[in-house]
Amino acid sequence: MEVKARAPGKIIIAGEHAVVHGSTAVAACIDLCTSVSLRFPSDSDNNDTLKLHFKDVALEFSWSVGKVKETLSHLGSPFPSTPTSCSVETIKCIAVLVEEQNIPEAKIGLASGVIAFLWLYTSILGFKPATVVVTSDLPIGAGLGSSAAFCVSLTAALLSFLDSVSLDTNHQGWLTFGESDLDLLNKWAFEGEKIIHGKPSGLDNTVSTYGNIIKFRSGKLTRIKSNMPLKMLITNTKVSRNTKALVAGVSERTLRHPDAMSSVFNAVDSISKELATVIESPTPDDLSLTEKEGKLEELIEMNQGLLQCMGVSHASIETVLRTTLKYKLASKLTGAGGGGCVLTVTANTNSS
Numbered sequence: 001m002e003v004k005a006r007a008p009g010k011i012i013i014a015g016e017h018a019v020v021h022g023s024t025a026v027a028a029c030i031d032l033c034t035s036v037s038l039r040f041p042s043d044s045d046n047n048d049t050l051k052l053h054f055k056d057v058a059l060e061f062s063w064s065v066g067k068v069k070e071t072l073s074h075l076g077s078p079f080p081s082t083p084t085s086c087s088v089e090t091i092k093c094i095a096v097l098v099e100e101q102n103i104p105e106a107k108i109g110l111a112s113g114v115i116a117f118l119w120l121y122t123s124i125l126g127f128k129p130a131t132v133v134v135t136s137d138l139p140i141g142a143g144l145g146s147s148a149a150f151c152v153s154l155t156a157a158l159l160s161f162l163d164s165v166s167l168d169t170n171h172q173g174w175l176t177f178g179e180s181d182l183d184l185l186n187k188w189a190f191e192g193e194k195i196i197h198g199k200p201s202g203l204d205n206t207v208s209t210y211g212n213i214i215k216f217r218s219g220k221l222t223r224i225k226s227n228m229p230l231k232m233l234i235t236n237t238k239v240s241r242n243t244k245a246l247v248a249g250v251s252e253r254t255l256r257h258p259d260a261m262s263s264v265f266n267a268v269d270s271i272s273k274e275l276a277t278v279i280e281s282p283t284p285d286d287l288s289l290t291e292k293e294g295k296l297e298e299l300i301e302m303n304q305g306l307l308q309c310m311g312v313s314h315a316s317i318e319t320v321l322r323t324t325l326k327y328k329l330a331s332k333l334t335g336a337g338g339g340g341c342v343l344t345v346t347a348n349t350n351s352s
């Protein structure tokens with residue numbers, strides 16, 4: 001039996017990093033997805049292996065299910081309906097299973113994704129042999145939420161085997177989860193993100209799980225209905241970075257300058273809220289569209305300035321900003337920054 005699940009990546013239109021510290025953020029999913037296929041061997045295969053294949057980075061892992069069980073069975077897995085954090089001790093136990101796989105030094109950054117896989121797999125399905133294959137349209141580690149899309153698509157594939165989860169409505173040939181199951185999916189995916197990111201806000205997994213455009217603050221999402229066309233260009237600087245390290249860097253700066261950083265986070269909160277209002281408000285004519293686009297561009301520029309204050313911009317991002325400014329286009333980094341992707345508003349009525 002084989003199941004295939006997919007989940008989208010995202011752009012953060014406003015509020016990254018500040019959202020980790022309690023500010024509002026606005027994010028939208030994009031039509032680039034990560035897909036996970038999960039296949040159980042037939043009884044006649046007499047197979048005792050759990051295999052994981054990261055196709056995009058050409059890495060294959062395999063474990064004897066007996067060995068995985070020996071390492072983790074004391075936890076009482078599976079506990080699929082109880083999204084549970086992976087403790088530091090358990091991460092250490094799983095890390096031993098990952099170290100045995102001898103990941104080449106150049107790809108060692110992917111190890112946290114493998115730990116997240118083993119935690120989600122064993123917590124939801126227990127100790128069963130299977131082959132899991134991961135492929136993605138998304139650049140990995142570039143700010144478009146590849147880690148969240150991985151956690152959400154993997155969790156969706158795993159949960160689809162539970163009797164309690166009902167998959168019904170057909171959406172473009174894919175079955176979807178019902179509202180209460182989406183909540184379970186999102187909570188488990190968040191546990192995976194915690195292993196990869198350290199201290200995620202939950203924004204990325206939430207927008208990947210629920211889709212469309214959302215406003216998000218302190219773990220709570222509000223769906224947004226856009227009342228204007230939103231045209232954005234995404235530029236990948238191809239400078240690789242690591243979200244966990246960037247988030248930790250902002251927290252350290254916050255410890256050094258608590259008052260100043262608190263003002264920065266408050267300003268971002270106001271920007272995200274105003275941006276959401278602009279997107280949602282009615283656009284009766286071309287004149288109001290031009291006015292709204294102007295506001296959107298200004299808010300994007302202001303958010304970028306504050307991201308610079310947080311210390312997460314990068315020379316490669318500044319180069320894209322200077323280039324788009326030549327064409328009077330507003331840009332900001334999207335995701336964790338430090339390289340990765342830049343978002344540019346390409347307004348409909350901008351003729352310059």
Ligand SMILES: Nc1ncnc2c1ncn2[C@@H]1O[C@H](COP(=O)(O)OP(=O)(O)OP(=O)(O)O)[C@@H](O)[C@H]1O
Binds near residue numbers: 055112143148150
């Ligand atoms: N297709 C994939 N194959 C294997 N591992 C993946 C894949 N997609 C994501 N990952 C895991 O996610 C990690 C990248 O996550 P990271 O949070 O640093 O970047 P991102 O999610 O792309 O950007 P951001 O968090 O800023 O949106 C990788 O190191 C790997 O562990």
Ligand SMILES: C[C@@](O)(CCO)CC(=O)[O-]
Binds near residue numbers: 143197199201
């Ligand atoms: C940098 C950050 O705000 C977004 C990463 O896409 C981290 C998070 O919200 O978890």
Ligand SMILES: [Mg+2]
Binds near residue numbers: 146148
């Ligand atoms: Mg990520």
